[in-house]
Amino acid sequence: SGNFSDPSVRIYTPKNVKMELECGREEYVRSNVGISKDNKLLLPKLVELYAKDTALCHVGVLDMIRNSLPCEARIKIQQCQNKKHGRFAVDWIAHDFRFGLLL
Numbered sequence: 001s002g003n004f005s006d007p008s009v010r011i012y013t014p015k016n017v018k019m020e021l022e023c024g025r026e027e028y029v030r031s032n033v034g035i036s037k038d039n040k041l042l043l044p045k046l047v048e049l050y051a052k053d054t055a056l057c058h059v060g061v062l063d064m065i066r067n068s069l070p071c072e073a074r075i076k077i078q079q080c081q082n083k084k085h086g087r088f089a090v091d092w093i094a095h096d097f098r099f100g101l102l103l
Contacts, residue, residue: 005032005044005096029068032093039080040089041065048092062088 007028034042
């Protein structure tokens with residue numbers, strides 16, 4: 001749709017579609033996931049909507065996020081886990097509906 005929060009639109013080739021989709025997911029996660037100053041995981045609202053659409057549980061979302069990040073970022077995300085309850089504190093980043101065209 002061209003919103004700032006949307007993943008980039010790409011053209012995929014039949015031969016490499018799976019690899020290209022995985023690369024696109026990793027690029028989106030790496031550029032949109034963060035950690036706040038108070039150690040909360042910052043995730044785009046689009047990830048929450050994806051999880052609901054695919055019936056992906058909280059743990060499944062976190063596994064997908066972790067698997068898309070480099071090792072150092074995985075360690076930082078693990079530090080966001082609540083030691084007492086074993087849960088992650090998540091802040092959902094609102095979708096940015098402003099139009100953004102990248103050429």
